[in-house]
Amino acid sequence: xxxxxxxxxxxxxxxxxxxxxxxxxxxxxxxxxxxxxxxxxxxxxxxxxxxxxxxxxxxxxxxxxxxxxxxxxxxxxxxxxxxxxxxxxxxxxxxxxxxxxxxxxxxxxxxxxxxxxxxxxxxxxxxxxxxxxxxxxxxxxxxxxxxxxxxxxxxxxxxxxxxxxxxxx
Numbered sequence: 001x002x003x004x005x006x007x008x009x010x011x012x013x014x015x016x017x018x019x020x021x022x023x024x025x026x027x028x029x030x031x032x033x034x035x036x037x038x039x040x041x042x043x044x045x046x047x048x049x050x051x052x053x054x055x056x057x058x059x060x061x062x063x064x065x066x067x068x069x070x071x072x073x074x075x076x077x078x079x080x081x082x083x084x085x086x087x088x089x090x091x092x093x094x095x096x097x098x099x100x101x102x103x104x105x106x107x108x109x110x111x112x113x114x115x116x117x118x119x120x121x122x123x124x125x126x127x128x129x130x131x132x133x134x135x136x137x138x139x140x141x142x143x144x145x146x147x148x149x150x151x152x153x154x155x156x157x158x159x160x161x162x163x164x165x166x167x168x169x
Contacts, residue, residue: 001065005030006074014061021045021056024071032072047071090163140165 003010005028012027024030024047033056036044040055047056048070076088084092125145143165 001062003028003061003064003069004067005069006071006077012061016060016062018061019057020047020059020061020064020069023061024056024069030071030073048075090166091160094159094163094166096159096163 001012001014003012003023005024010028012023014023014027021033021035024033025035033047034044035057036042038057040058043055045055045057046053048054048068049059049064050068076084090096125139125141144161
């Protein structure tokens with residue numbers, strides 16, 4: 001089958017039971033998405049699938065043919081001029097990545113947060129007085145809520161949220 005990962009087509013041969021995480025790491029060598037809990041709780045395997053944040057350890061790779069997948073490698077890659085991606089700059093400036101275990105989930109959410117806000121997708125803390133189709137105001141509370149839910153072994157949560165806010169707001 002063919003997977004579209006980081007704007008490139010990859011022809012892969014795989015077992016029908018292989019997870020997207022296994023294929024990314026083992027068949028494509030994209031190892032920045034980590035294997036953590038294997039049950040979707042820690043977020044270290046997070047990728048963007050069609051612009052939405054998903055746990056790749058929970059998805060069968062065979063079901064992803066034709067869908068746009070972005071890994072951490074694709075999201076924070078330097079551009080043609082060698083410039084670091086804004087997310088990588090913010091993470092480095094805020095000293096977010098100490099052990100890098102949480103890198104997949106620390107980097108992807110800001111991109112998804114911006115898209116969700118623009119698409120008027122509310123969160124738990126979204127102000128309820130907004131019209132149904134209005135973009136969500138990305139306040140500090142909104143950004144922190146949308147960046148929550150991942151496992152950071154070294155406790156860099158506050159700097160991760162600050163770096164996310166630097167890029168999003």
